[in-house]
Amino acid sequence: MTRLTPDVLRMRSSQLSLRSLAMEQPQQRTAAPPTIDEAPTVPLEAKDLRPEHFTQPYLDFMTHNPTVFHVVDYCKQKLLKAGYVELPARDSWTGKLVPGGKYFTTRNGSSIIAFTVGQAYKPGNGIAMIAGHIDALTARLKPTSVKPTKEGYVQLGVAQYAGALNETWWDRDLSVGGRVIVKDPKTGKTTVKLVKVDWPVARIPTLAPHFGIGMTGHGNRETEMVPVIGIDNSDLLGEKAESEKPVGKPGSFASTQPPKLVKLILSQLGLSDPDSILNWELELFDAQPATVGGLDKEFIFAGRIDDKLCSWAAFMALLHAKRAPTDGVIKLVALFDDEEIGSLLRQGARGNFLPITIERILESFCSSNSVPFGPGILGQTYARSFLVSSDVTHAAHPNFTQTNLPGHSPRLNVGVALCVDASAHMTTDSVSMAILDRIAELSGCVNQRHMIRNDSRSGGTVGPMLSAAMGVKAADVGIPQLSMHSIRAMTGSLDPGLGVKFYKGFLDFWEEVDLEWSH
Structure with missing residues (x-):
């Protein structure tokens, strides 16, 4: 060598x-x-690759x-x-x-x-x-990912994959992506479509240190590391939270997911019918793009x-x-x-x-x-x-x-x-x-x-x-x-x-x- x-x-x-x-x-x-x-027409020798x-x-x-x-x-x-x-x-x-x-x-x-x-x-x-x-490591949406609105915040039910939802997940700009199982109501054909939202849609906020609880090494992953994905203050008007009103037919997959998220995924896929979504495997990921860093750009951060x-x-x-x-x-x-x-x-x-x-x-x-x-x-x-x-x-x-x-x-x-x-x-x-x-x-x-x-x-x-x-x-x-x-x-x-x-x-x-x- x-x-x-x-x-x-x-x-x-x-x-x-x-x-x-x-x-x-x-x-x-x-x-x-x-x-x-991409594959070159004439590959170089390994020693000549830059x-x-x-x-x-x-x-x-x-x-x-x-x-x-x-x-x-x-x-x-x-x-x-x-x-x-x-x-x-x-x-x-x-x-x-x-x-x-x-x-x-x-x-x-x-x-x-x-x-x-x-x-x-x-x-x-x-x-x-x-x-x-x-x-x-990632946080995957639970089969039923809709959650009750708390203090005006729309939250998302996720489950840790491997060692995710550790302390590095606090206060990160998170987006959502994965695969969606879609059925065409006209043909009856079932297909798989990929989706990736290009802006942050979720965040897991820390508790300020003023409350006397240090966040490193703390945080119940089921109750205290729940991502927030929106705001819904309709309860202040004595009304049922809009974020809890399901879309799709009763018992459908879409009815078990956050309504606004269903609508977002539909729009990303160019679809309109919530019931066309049979299921999905979606996960959260850090939305910050991969980049070089360092004085001479000698690092990659991703x-x-x-x-x-x-x-x-x-x-x-x-x-x-x-x-x-x-x-x-x-x-x-x-x-x-x-x-x-x-x-x-x-x-x-x-x-x-x-x-x-x-x-x-x-x-x-x-x-x-x-x-x-x-x-x-x-x-x-x-x-x-x-x-x-x-x-x-x-x-x-x-x-x-x-x-x-x-x-x-x-x-x-x-x-x-x-x-x-x-x-x-x-x-x-x-x-x-x-x-x-x-x-x-x-x-x-x-x-x-x-x-x-x-x-x-x-x-x-x-x-x-x-x-x-x-x-x-x-x-x-x-x-x-x-x-x-x-x-x-x-x-x-x-x-x-x-x-x-x-x-x-x-x-x-x-x-x-x-x-x-x-x-």
């Missing part, structure tokens, strides 16, 4: 300066190509895609534009896959797997896999960085991956939902989404090549494959240096970190570290190290569950960040591009590096 030398540090500083200049003067030659977030070119596309992605449903739709549109073919899970794939093809499939509208097939691929060859998650950072970088890496006539492997990126709550749902990494997708890919190619499909060819494929589990990791913290482990606390704007855990919360071992250090060497990347102290608690990733299910070699590779699980976190402004650079290097060079090892 590339060593962290004074020259490398100077190069990173130069890239930051160029990126800052490019954002101030877009006409400069250092500005990113307008299609950097990390600063990916900063603004990442900011745009984060601002416009707050929910898992928006992220999957974003990926679908990019893939279709790049010539990928969608493979519906309910259809047969036999005879539809060919060497050199590009494909994707989704599950629940909240997880997606995309892959390219090498032009020289044969059944039993390996798969270079990157897996991450696109869900984040919500939901965990883990729309590594996932976006991995997805970009697939779009930018090289495709040569001699490629004999499949290059695959899987982005899952529900990691923050244990991955146990069908769209999570503990479900069968990735294994069954690989089995169906193999089944199709075995059928086309008159090769028997079964445990033998599947085991051969897994033995020749490698999984990179991509999830954010903790950067060294300047104010809590006692939490940093010397030699194992990665810095921002340097490179990805290979994450190690002695209790196997991560998949990385000596073999996988050596393999990925070789990948970094070929790609011009710096690999950092991350490990927690013995007196700290480790988080988990999708890596162990996936590598155990398939029996593949694996490693955890994360991009460093600060303020993990806060409603608004931070990373380095070069880090999205540095992630793309490494993950692309893995996809480009795994087949070559695999041949360097004797098994």
